[in-house]
Amino acid sequence: MSKLLISILIILLPVIGFTKKNQDLKSYYALTNKAELFICQGQHQKSLDAYKKAFKINANHYSLDLYNAALLAMDLKDYKTAYQLSMKLAEKGIGDQFFEKKSEFILLKQHSNNDWMKLISVAKNQQKYYTTKNKKLNEKLLDLFTRDQEVHFRNLRNDSTLSEQMLNSTDDSISKILYSIIQENGFLSEFNLGIQTENDTTILSVPQFYIIIRHNFQGIQKYDTLFNQVCRQSLTKGILHPYVYANMRDANPVNGNMFFGTSHLFVKYKCAVYISDEFTDSKKIEEIDSLREIYWMPKVEESLVKIKYKLENPRSGFRFKEHISSIGSFGNPDSEKSFLKSSKVLIENINGCK
Numbered sequence: 001m002s003k004l005l006i007s008i009l010i011i012l013l014p015v016i017g018f019t020k021k022n023q024d025l026k027s028y029y030a031l032t033n034k035a036e037l038f039i040c041q042g043q044h045q046k047s048l049d050a051y052k053k054a055f056k057i058n059a060n061h062y063s064l065d066l067y068n069a070a071l072l073a074m075d076l077k078d079y080k081t082a083y084q085l086s087m088k089l090a091e092k093g094i095g096d097q098f099f100e101k102k103s104e105f106i107l108l109k110q111h112s113n114n115d116w117m118k119l120i121s122v123a124k125n126q127q128k129y130y131t132t133k134n135k136k137l138n139e140k141l142l143d144l145f146t147r148d149q150e151v152h153f154r155n156l157r158n159d160s161t162l163s164e165q166m167l168n169s170t171d172d173s174i175s176k177i178l179y180s181i182i183q184e185n186g187f188l189s190e191f192n193l194g195i196q197t198e199n200d201t202t203i204l205s206v207p208q209f210y211i212i213i214r215h216n217f218q219g220i221q222k223y224d225t226l227f228n229q230v231c232r233q234s235l236t237k238g239i240l241h242p243y244v245y246a247n248m249r250d251a252n253p254v255n256g257n258m259f260f261g262t263s264h265l266f267v268k269y270k271c272a273v274y275i276s277d278e279f280t281d282s283k284k285i286e287e288i289d290s291l292r293e294i295y296w297m298p299k300v301e302e303s304l305v306k307i308k309y310k311l312e313n314p315r316s317g318f319r320f321k322e323h324i325s326s327i328g329s330f331g332n333p334d335s336e337k338s339f340l341k342s343s344k345v346l347i348e349n350i351n352g353c354k
Contacts, residue, residue, distance in 0.1 A: 025238050028058035029296040032065050037302060039068065039318050040309040048072040048081070060238040063092060063195045063203050064319045071104055071317050079111045083119065090123035093130035093194025094203070099123060101201050104317050130194030140181060141188070144174050145209045152215070168219060175216045178209065179226055187234040205321055206244050218251040235295070242295040243321040261288045261300050266307060266324040266346065271353035273307065273324065274343035304346065312351040 031054035038047035051069035055061050066089050073082035086099065086108060099105045099120060109116040131138075151170045154162045182188060188207065190196065196204040213227045231248070234240035246260035265288075267274050279285060289299045306320045330336040 019236075021238075022236055024057050025236070026296045028054045028238070029242060031057070032062075033298045033302065035065075035068070036306055036318075036320055039072070040305050044072050044075055048076060048078070052081075058238060060191060061088060062241060063089060063094065063190055064205060064321070066092075067203055068318050074104065074107045079108065082108060083112070083115050086119055087122060089195065090119055091126055092190060093126045094123060094197065095127035095195075095200060096120045096123040097200035098197060098203075127194065134193055137181070137185060137188075138193070141178075141207070141209045144178055144212060148174050148209075148212050148215065171212075171215050171219055174212055175226055178212050179230075182227075182230055187230055187237075187239055189234070189239045191239045203319065205319070210244070210248070214248045214251045217248045241321065242297050246292070246295060246297060247321075258291060259288060260292055260295070260297065261285075261303075262322075263325060265300070266304065267343070268311070268324055268326040269339070271348070271350045272345050273304075273311070273347040273350070274339075275346050277342050277344060280344050308347055308350075311347070311353070314352065 031050045035047045035050035035054065038044070038050060048069060051065060051072070054065065055069075066085050070082050070085040070089065073079070073085060086105065089098075090096075099108075108119070147170070151162070151167060155167055186192065188209075190207075193207065196207050198204055213231070216227055217225050227248075231240055231245050235242060235245055243262060247262040249258045250260055250263045261279075265275060265279060267276075279288075285300050292299065303322045306322045307324055310316065310320060310322075327339070330339065
């Protein structure tokens with residue numbers, strides 16, 4: 001992406017402006033990014049302090065930020081803060097089983113049984129509130145998600161009865177229904193649906209049905225898409241995380257016209273992380289970083305720090321939105337040689353990797 005195109009994009013993106021709200025959001029994301037980098041450096045007190053500053057700036061606190069901060073507070077034996085942050089998670093509908101099943105929170109129970117019982121009660125009641133309130137809505141979303149997965153699994157299996165036209169037609173139909181639901185209910189996220197979890201113990205970084213929006217971006221042939229405007233509006237409201245939006249855009253690196261490097265950039269193979277030679281030119285990374293800056297995202301180098309931390313500390317409870325693709329094996333030696341020849345090693349001999 002040329003500097004001229006980046007400048008044009010800035011002009012074309014009026015939703016990311018200099019309002020007080022946007023400046024607060026920019027500060028929030030900068031502080032939470034700093035907090036995550038402090039985690040990677042083992043500086044837990046500095047990390048917790050950064051999270052606290054972020055929570056004071058912006059009213060919408062993302063569940064993963066609250067969760068990371070709660071873990072930090074417990075690690076630092078700051079049980080008062082840990083309880084307050086856990087209560088915020090409870091109020092957002094995370095559910096009592098999350099706290100009961102996650103061993104990390106046993107320290108809260110041991111510290112004060114009375115506080116623990118209050119936490120469990122609020123968590124149970126709030127989850128019931130969100131479940132009851134969104135019952136019909138969640139049923140519609142689950143139906144759309146199921147239909148999306150069925151047709152895309154058929155596509156992955158190279159089902160001869162599924163033509164490209166049928167796939168696109170189904171995607172379009174599902175997307176339009178979801179769009180109408182969003183128009184009726186507003187953009188759907190943890191702030192109105194409640195926190196979504198898997199097996200009661202893992203906070204989903206995005207609701208499952210977001211794959212429908214991702215597939216819509218994936219199939220676009222030009223800059224805009226059905227969901228782009230509502231996504232950009234949600235960014236400025238602080239109810240859609242910039243990294244989530246960027247990852248949706250990166251679903252289509254060919255036709256998306258915007259590349260943030262949240263996917264299709266770093267690849268793990270065996271015990272190393274690679275980057276394609278296409279992106280080894282510093283100017284390429286500068287262009288990606290320039291686009292990321294518009295959307296209040298961390299630099300590529302900072303994202304790589306977090307990826308390295310998670311790879312080397314797989315049992316760490318801390319959660320980041322950064323992730324990379326992984327190659328298990330190649331179909332033949334020539335494919336492997338081609339990959340290695342056209343890629344550069346960024347991280348080698350990952351600690352603990354076998």
